């Protein structure tokens with residue numbers, strides 16, 4: 001979501017005649033788009049602001065802004081703690097950047113963290129066209145909901161992003177059409193609880209059906225669905241909609257029912273296995289990724305082992321795993337029995353080592369198979385090689401490929417590494433371009 005917001009900020013700023021620079025020393029404006037999902041990310045913001053102090057002394061014209069979730073949460077406190085900051089803006093306010101910058105250039109300090117009214121979010125559509133800026137590549141994000149109503153006990157998102165609001169389907173389709181005409185081949189729909197989307201009587205599956213019909217949209221993905229809202233109709237969509245890639249992210253968080261209850265996740269392991277089965281029964285080749293938290297307050301060794309059992313049984317293709325990090329204002333931060341950092345690290349290491357082996361085994365099983373790859377660009381180290389992703393979201397290096405970004409290519413997998421695949425193009429000309 002932050003990447004998506006950053007793209008939007010770049011769009012807005014380009015229209016104000018700003019251009020990106022690779023060097024901080026050359027910049028007239030630096031914006032930190034912040035994340036507060038874990039304590040480490042939040043601390044990084046203040047240490048980065050500390051580092052920027054030198055730049056500001058060297059260039060008094062430099063303006064520094066802080067946006068995103070930390071800005072939403074901390075507001076004015078950021079400017080009190082880091083006096084080199086000129087402006088702070090919340091998660092709803094990035095389109096007000098031109099107005100803010102105008103005032104900042106006159107020497108004012110600005111703090112805007114006001115939430116937009118529900119109706120404004122529902123009707124929201126950027127009032128510029130992507131063609132003007134040509135920033136977008138072959139893959140793009142598209143936010144369809146904002147905020148979350150779930151209040152998982154460990155999560156700060158409902159505080160920083162507000163209640164869940166679904167954008168109107170017509171606005172989403174218009175934005176998708178603009179992306180496609182600017183060259184986007186793959187769209188990933190975004191939402192904190194993306195599959196609970198509902199607006200104007202259109203639910204998530206119907207929205208997917210409408211997007212699937214768009215000409216020249218080759219691939220569709222979404223992130224992150226909540227397991228409680230994953231049902232048979234959605235798993236049918238993976239079979240029925242040609243553009244919907246055979247890949248799903250289904251956040252598990254813990255393999256213990258007691259911990260899931262304490263996390264306020266509203267499913268059990270039994271129902272989670274059922275949901276995985278819904279997809280795998282229809283599409284055995286579908287890849288499934290997940291999020292896991294280790295060392296949640298009160299997690300016993302036995303409960304951690306339940307998570308490990310789920311990892312071994314389900315054999316996820318990719319996991320995003322985190323050591324529990326207490327976030328102020330969340331229920332779990334108040335729970336007793338917090339684990340030590342050493343214990344969390346020990347459990348995390350066990351999880352990572354197990355998962356590494358599973359991924360390598362799964363990657364090796366793909367050697368010899370034929371896959372469709374969407375080429376994203378040149379390999380950054382290897383000559384005469386391009387990189388892209390399969391429909392299952394595996395990163396692939398394609399050797400001797402004369403193709404360019406945006407081509408869809410059939411390849412034969414020739415090698416497997418722990419985190420990626422190698423392939424030869426079956427034909428040097430793309431199947432679709």
Ligand code: SF4
Nearest residue numbers: 148151152155157192
């Ligand atoms: S569903 Fe996701 S975003 Fe919403 S509260 Fe839970 S973890 Fe946070």
